[in-house]
Amino acid sequence: MLVLVALGGNAMTGPDGSATPHAQREAIGRAMQRVADLVEAGHDVVVTHGNGPQVGNLLVKNELAAHVVPPVPLDWCGAQTQGTIGFTAVDTLEAAFASRGLRRRAAAVITRTLVDASDPGFTTPTKPVGRFLPHEQAKRLIEHGETWQDRGEHGWRRVVASPEPLEVLDTHAVLTLLHAGYVVVAAGGGGIPVVRTPGGTVHGVEAVVDKDLTAAVLARALGADVLVTATDVEHAEVGFGTPHARPLGRVSLEEMEGYAADGQFASGSMGPKVEAALRFVRGGGRRSVITALDRIADAVAGEVGTIIESPTPATPTPTTDR
Numbered sequence: 001m002l003v004l005v006a007l008g009g010n011a012m013t014g015p016d017g018s019a020t021p022h023a024q025r026e027a028i029g030r031a032m033q034r035v036a037d038l039v040e041a042g043h044d045v046v047v048t049h050g051n052g053p054q055v056g057n058l059l060v061k062n063e064l065a066a067h068v069v070p071p072v073p074l075d076w077c078g079a080q081t082q083g084t085i086g087f088t089a090v091d092t093l094e095a096a097f098a099s100r101g102l103r104r105r106a107a108a109v110i111t112r113t114l115v116d117a118s119d120p121g122f123t124t125p126t127k128p129v130g131r132f133l134p135h136e137q138a139k140r141l142i143e144h145g146e147t148w149q150d151r152g153e154h155g156w157r158r159v160v161a162s163p164e165p166l167e168v169l170d171t172h173a174v175l176t177l178l179h180a181g182y183v184v185v186a187a188g189g190g191g192i193p194v195v196r197t198p199g200g201t202v203h204g205v206e207a208v209v210d211k212d213l214t215a216a217v218l219a220r221a222l223g224a225d226v227l228v229t230a231t232d233v234e235h236a237e238v239g240f241g242t243p244h245a246r247p248l249g250r251v252s253l254e255e256m257e258g259y260a261a262d263g264q265f266a267s268g269s270m271g272p273k274v275e276a277a278l279r280f281v282r283g284g285g286r287r288s289v290i291t292a293l294d295r296i297a298d299a300v301a302g303e304v305g306t307i308i309e310s311p312t313p314a315t316p317t318p319t320t321d322r
Helices: 021-040 052-065 074-100 135-142 171-179 211-222 253-261 270-282 293-300
Strands: 002-007 044-049 105-108 112-114 127-133 148-150 156-160 182-185 192-196 202-204 226-231 250-252 287-292 306-309
Touching: 002 021, 002 211, 002 293, 021 044, 021 074, 021 293, 044 074, 044 171, 044 211, 052 074, 052 127, 052 135, 074 105, 074 182, 074 192, 074 202, 112 202, 127 135, 135 148, 135 156, 171 182, 171 211, 211 226, 211 270, 226 270, 226 293, 250 253, 253 270, 253 306, 270 287, 270 306, 287 293
Parallel strands: 002 044, 002 226, 044 182, 105 182, 112 192, 226 287, 250 306
Antiparallel strands: 127 156, 148 156, 192 202, 287 306
């Protein structure tokens, strides 16, 4: 099967949230061992990943150096973190293959995600990024054209657009690499957000695209059989944080849509993962699974996690032949 694995931010940093280069490499290496499990089981694999801590580090550098050099825009931050995480994932994944005697190669693709220039998020940005700052420091960045909001006693925080992902523009490159036998790392951080001009060209914009929603878009475009969202828990839960909390195992599309409509999944954590899983299955995907990183091989086999399956699985329809 072709499996798309969407790694959460917890897979990119140390257990304590540390984002030092050493901690990141160790964490990514552990994650790639689990990806290698899927490859060893005979699956073709595409990996997407979060980049929140890494972009956060770049934003702090922007803040500290704003009086010396112009801040790096968010699309550049996305590209830089895709490159850093991508090459680290490829290095550690190929090391995992070698240790298992697998003759496979990996590649990372710097990936752009098309968004709509008229998306309402650009008019009224609401997605908070980076850290809180006192007004005097935020003022310097506002002068560089950034949007910051007063968040009361916490200080000021930057807000940006979070537009809907429409298309992963580099899908063909990913398919070409898959056809050549590569395991591919792509669409990191939701992809570099770009808009199309009237002349047909594209350019980057200051925005953050939800990584889980982009994973669903890419999975359908590739004709993936399974979308696995790897997080830090084995199941999504209803009644989370209450005495009536209950883990969800195998559920129907209709049942999961009902839970989502009831607000069972927080918008800042499990909500986007559930929405991405639903979109993939609604669009004809065979199976979506939300589970812990260490269980993704079992999840692909349908043995663990919150599993949503299409009642009438469609034949995968990739953008071009794999």
